[in-house]
Amino acid sequence: MNDHTLPSPAWTVSMRTRASSVSAAVALVVVALAFAVPFFATRAVLQDLFFILTMLVLAQGWNLLAGYAGLVSVGQQAFVGFGAYAMFAAVSLLGLDPLAGILIGGLAAAALAVPTAFFVFRLEGAYFAVGTWVIAEVVRLSLAQWKALGGGTGTSLPSGATRDMAGVRLVADWLGVRAAQATDIVCYWLALLLAVATVGLIYGLLRSRHGLGLAAVRDNREAARSIGVDPLRIKSFVYLVVALVTGLTGALIYVQKARISPDAAFSVPDWTAYVIFIVVIGGIGTIEGPIVGVVVFFVLRNLLADYGSWYLLILGLIGIVIMLFAPSGLWGLFANRTGIQLFPVRRILTGTHNAQTIKGVPHG
Amino acid sequence: MPILALDTVSKSFGALKVADQVSFALEKGEALGVIGPNGAGKSTLFNLITGNFHADSGTIAFDGADITRQAPMARCLAGIGRTFQIPQPFEKLTVLENLLVAAAFGSRRAESDVGGYCADILVATGLIGRANQLAGSLGLLQRKRLELARALATDPRLLLLDEIAGGLTEGECYELVETIRAVHRRGVSIIWVEHVLHALTSVVDRLLVLHFGKVIGIGQPGDIMESRAVREIYLGIEV
Numbered sequence: 001m002n003d004h005t006l007p008s009p010a011w012t013v014s015m016r017t018r019a020s021s022v023s024a025a026v027a028l029v030v031v032a033l034a035f036a037v038p039f040f041a042t043r044a045v046l047q048d049l050f051f052i053l054t055m056l057v058l059a060q061g062w063n064l065l066a067g068y069a070g071l072v073s074v075g076q077q078a079f080v081g082f083g084a085y086a087m088f089a090a091v092s093l094l095g096l097d098p099l100a101g102i103l104i105g106g107l108a109a110a111a112l113a114v115p116t117a118f119f120v121f122r123l124e125g126a127y128f129a130v131g132t133w134v135i136a137e138v139v140r141l142s143l144a145q146w147k148a149l150g151g152g153t154g155t156s157l158p159s160g161a162t163r164d165m166a167g168v169r170l171v172a173d174w175l176g177v178r179a180a181q182a183t184d185i186v187c188y189w190l191a192l193l194l195a196v197a198t199v200g201l202i203y204g205l206l207r208s209r210h211g212l213g214l215a216a217v218r219d220n221r222e223a224a225r226s227i228g229v230d231p232l233r234i235k236s237f238v239y240l241v242v243a244l245v246t247g248l249t250g251a252l253i254y255v256q257k258a259r260i261s262p263d264a265a266f267s268v269p270d271w272t273a274y275v276i277f278i279v280v281i282g283g284i285g286t287i288e289g290p291i292v293g294v295v296v297f298f299v300l301r302n303l304l305a306d307y308g309s310w311y312l313l314i315l316g317l318i319g320i321v322i323m324l325f326a327p328s329g330l331w332g333l334f335a336n337r338t339g340i341q342l343f344p345v346r347r348i349l350t351g352t353h354n355a356q357t358i359k360g361v362p363h364g
Numbered sequence: 365m366p367i368l369a370l371d372t373v374s375k376s377f378g379a380l381k382v383a384d385q386v387s388f389a390l391e392k393g394e395a396l397g398v399i400g401p402n403g404a405g406k407s408t409l410f411n412l413i414t415g416n417f418h419a420d421s422g423t424i425a426f427d428g429a430d431i432t433r434q435a436p437m438a439r440c441l442a443g444i445g446r447t448f449q450i451p452q453p454f455e456k457l458t459v460l461e462n463l464l465v466a467a468a469f470g471s472r473r474a475e476s477d478v479g480g481y482c483a484d485i486l487v488a489t490g491l492i493g494r495a496n497q498l499a500g501s502l503g504l505l506q507r508k509r510l511e512l513a514r515a516l517a518t519d520p521r522l523l524l525l526d527e528i529a530g531g532l533t534e535g536e537c538y539e540l541v542e543t544i545r546a547v548h549r550r551g552v553s554i555i556w557v558e559h560v561l562h563a564l565t566s567v568v569d570r571l572l573v574l575h576f577g578k579v580i581g582i583g584q585p586g587d588i589m590e591s592r593a594v595r596e597i598y599l600g601i602e603v
Binding site for chain 2: 011208216222223225349351
């Protein structure tokens with residue numbers, strides 16, 4: 001508006017809060033510490049951390065899909081399995097380095113997302129969820145026919161393939177450890193890199209105009225279209241990016257496992273049910289939620305490991321209780337009481353107009 | 365060249381004709397009022413112009429370009445902004461963010477300089493004090509103002525206002541009319557659907573009367589209100 005005659009006040013739109021400045025510093029320290037873990041930790045600890053980091057990446061991806069874009073997929077195992085199988089094909093059949101195999105796995109999963117998006121984006125809500133599951137089953141059954149990769153029973157990576165992976169020898173010489181441990185260390189660092197990159201990517205996306213666009217589409221699709229936001233375009237973009245990240249993670253997990261079968265690589269509990277559990281108990285629609293959720297999940301898994309099928313029953317029960325009594329998850333409970341946000345995405349206007357000061361508020 | 369031209373535009377839902385051979389043109393900088401009884405097809409007309417509905421037949425041209433088959437996003441970018449009859453805020457975003465998203469996607473401005481632009485619109489529409497409040501927490505008057513502010517944030521050349529004064533008190537209505545006048549003075553073309561006639565006629569240059577999806581009159585507000593057809597159909601006066 002050009003017609004108001006008042007002197008133009010200095011308006012500032014900012015997203016930073018005091019907690020977020022502290023958390024940025026804390027995050028740097030945590031990442032630096034996490035990087036240093038292999039220098040003093042045992043292989044068992046590294047493998048646990050690898051599990052936590054890879055589940056975190058899957059959970060962040062699903063959270064972006066369901067929590068921000070409203071795409072409740074129960075078929076993300078399609079991308080875990082497809083990425084893993086693409087990596088296996090690259091390593092076992094083409095003789096490529098596993099590191100290149102991981103990249104190929106991610107790209108293959110993103111490529112798979114193009115035709116699947118064509119089908120599932122015609123569906124809404126519950127039908128979308130069922131559609132994603134059906135597609136995951138189709139991919140699983142198709143890959144089970146691939147005799148060169150073991151068909152329905154699966155196969156292992158060629159012996160020595162992971163030991164010859166780029167960087168493993170370097171790490172082994174540098175730290176003076178055996179090749180098997182060096183492989184775990186490289187996998188762990190890759191998982192750490194993937195987790196940090198994924199959180200950074202999602203945070204950056206939410207702070208950009210696309211984050212606002214996603215929120216607009218979530219709140220009111222028709223109104224979003226009327227102000228120039230293309231819901232299909234923005235959702236397709238998110239679906240594709242999450243497929244890429246999920247495929248990279250799937251491939252990395254199976255480099256570390258070194259053995260694949262269709263039932264394991266396309267497992268609904270492992271790659272979707274647990275991931276949903278992590279996001280729901282942590283807090284859907286926040287970046288902090290999956291981080292809290294994955295830690296809680298890991299602790300529960302270790303506590304309940306000896307109780308057989310009671311494990312799943314208790315996990316399910318906890319999930320239901322949280323959904324009923326704390327629908328915004330454990331992080332949501334904490335954030336609502338304290339107003340603390342570690343990854344703030346709210347835009348806050350500050351400035352003065354007619355002696356009226358517009359001050360930022362900590363939480364919305 | 366008119367900024368908007370509709371040529372024999374029709375739309376049916378089943379057997380119900382909601383737009384029947386609608387033709388009219390709006391000159392650049394003109395303000396046109398649209399009146400008609402409930403169910404006459406006024407909101408449908410808006411949805412056809414914005415692309416939320418697609419016309420069954422006929423053509424719609426905006427600034428000389430055929431937009432009949434364009435999606436709402438493209439029409440918004442071309443310069444058509446709208447408000448909804450029932451306010452449709454993005455409830456979990458703040459008032460400021462409602463404008464930021466409209467400016468970042470719907471105007472051709474760079475993302476980095478939409479902050480001050482949106483703040484100025486909030487000042488002009490009287491919402492600046494609520495900038496950091498969630499849109500879902502607003503009352504009716506503020507929601508109506510937000511509809512207008514958000515539409516303005518897309519930097520429209522043609523603004524469609526759908527019953528923006530309905531349900532407001534006399535004083536609230538007056539303020540809103542002043543805001544709309546200011547927008548019009550800046551050269552923005554306006555089409556305004558309204559039942560509050562005195563608000564409408566204080567801004568618009570011409571009136572268009574819709575009845576069962578048909579244009580039954582278009583012209584000077586005085587002439588239209590005097591015409592026999594309008595008095596019979598719209599005002600329900602037996603002549």
